[in-house]
Amino acid sequence: AAKESGKASLVRFEPRMRDDMINHATLAGELRNGIARGELRLLYQPVFDLVTGGLHGCEALVRWQHPQRGFVSPVEFIPVAERSGLIVPLGAWVLREACTQLAEWQAVHGAGAVEAVNVNVAVRQLRSAGFVDEVAAVLSDTGLRPRNLILEVTESSVVDGWQVRETLQALHDMGVRLALDDFGTGQSSLSLLRAFPVDVLKLDKSFVDGIAEGADRGRLAVAAAVAQLAEHLQLKAVAEGIENQEQLNRLRDMGYRYGQGFFMAKPLPAADCGALMAADPVQVA
Ligand code: C2E
Numbered sequence: 001a002a003k004e005s006g007k008a009s010l011v012r013f014e015p016r017m018r019d020d021m022i023n024h025a026t027l028a029g030e031l032r033n034g035i036a037r038g039e040l041r042l043l044y045q046p047v048f049d050l051v052t053g054g055l056h057g058c059e060a061l062v063r064w065q066h067p068q069r070g071f072v073s074p075v076e077f078i079p080v081a082e083r084s085g086l087i088v089p090l091g092a093w094v095l096r097e098a099c100t101q102l103a104e105w106q107a108v109h110g111a112g113a114v115e116a117v118n119v120n121v122a123v124r125q126l127r128s129a130g131f132v133d134e135v136a137a138v139l140s141d142t143g144l145r146p147r148n149l150i151l152e153v154t155e156s157s158v159v160d161g162w163q164v165r166e167t168l169q170a171l172h173d174m175g176v177r178l179a180l181d182d183f184g185t186g187q188s189s190l191s192l193l194r195a196f197p198v199d200v201l202k203l204d205k206s207f208v209d210g211i212a213e214g215a216d217r218g219r220l221a222v223a224a225a226v227a228q229l230a231e232h233l234q235l236k237a238v239a240e241g242i243e244n245q246e247q248l249n250r251l252r253d254m255g256y257r258y259g260q261g262f263f264m265a266k267p268l269p270a271a272d273c274g275a276l277m278a279a280d281p282v283q284v285a
């Protein structure tokens with residue numbers, strides 16, 4: 001539209017755009033303070049073995065309890081953190097906190113009680129100098145073995161170029177495991193699997209949503225194909241966002257060994273997640 005208007009080729013300044021910019025700047029400032037004041041905390045969503053019902057690991061999911069706004073969703077503030085660069089210190093805190101928590105769980109419940117903690121990592125972190133050293137330092141400080149840590153990255157972040165590739169390769173060589181999050185929603189899934197040292201595929205929730213009575217055949221086909229792909233490439237397949245028994249059954253039949261979702265457990269405070277480690281396997285069948 002700006003092009004068509006000829007010499008007056010200015011983009012119209014929509015009031016909503018200004019609101020968004022103010023909101024972004026405000027939120028970024030508040031987030032900076034919030035991090036300093038300790039307003040962030042982590043919840044942990046259990047990842048279950050769908051065959052045994054046992055707990056496999058936990059995904060750390062950040063929460064922001066804002067003093068005035070109340071609870072702010074990561075869907076809102078993670079993009080703000082990414083654009084402002086705050087994701088680097090925020091992500092560093094998440095990584096250290098999650099690894100410290102896993103070490104504590106293993107000390108209390110035994111190393112076999114929970115195999116891994118999953119930590120989401122933004123592309124900005126992967127691109128920041130010293131990320132590999134930071135991960136190594138956290139592992140050494142917490143005494144975790146590298147394979148206890150699973151870093152979740154999205155397809156869009158790994159297409160970011162050779163620098164990110166080298167970072168991921170170095171992490172993988174260290175023994176840290178890498179998961180492709182929201183798998184199936186990106187642009188170049190298949191070629192990525194050859195170019196990057198991936199260990200885990202996490203099928204995006206949108207495909208799991210397609211599994212229901214009178215199912216959407218297209219999404220069902222993708223879900224099944226991703227499980228096959230994981231099997232052939234000897235990757236772990238995780239389905240996320242399982243909300244009912246039918247989805248669980250069908251995904252397990254397709255070959256998903258692992259799953260997470262509200263049907264089994266929502267993201268939980270660390271203490272509640274720890275209690276699961278002492279408990280019997282969940283009922284999966
Ligand atoms: P994600 O990594 O794909 O995490 C899964 C999201 O799906 C989580 O939302 C989780 O609560 C939600 N979920 C899991 N099972 C179900 C289900 O059965 N039904 C429904 N409706 N939702 C389910 P959450 O915690 O709001 O996080 C949203 C996104 O924010 C995450 O998606 C991730 O991309 C980002 N995020 C969260 N914590 C961090 C973090 O520490 N660092 C970074 N970089 N990103 C984070």
Ligand code: MG
Binds near residue numbers: 059120152181
């Ligand atoms: Mg994730």
Ligand code: MG
Binds near residue numbers: 182204205
């Ligand atoms: Mg995901």
Ligand code: MG
Binds near residue numbers: 182
């Ligand atoms: Mg997601």
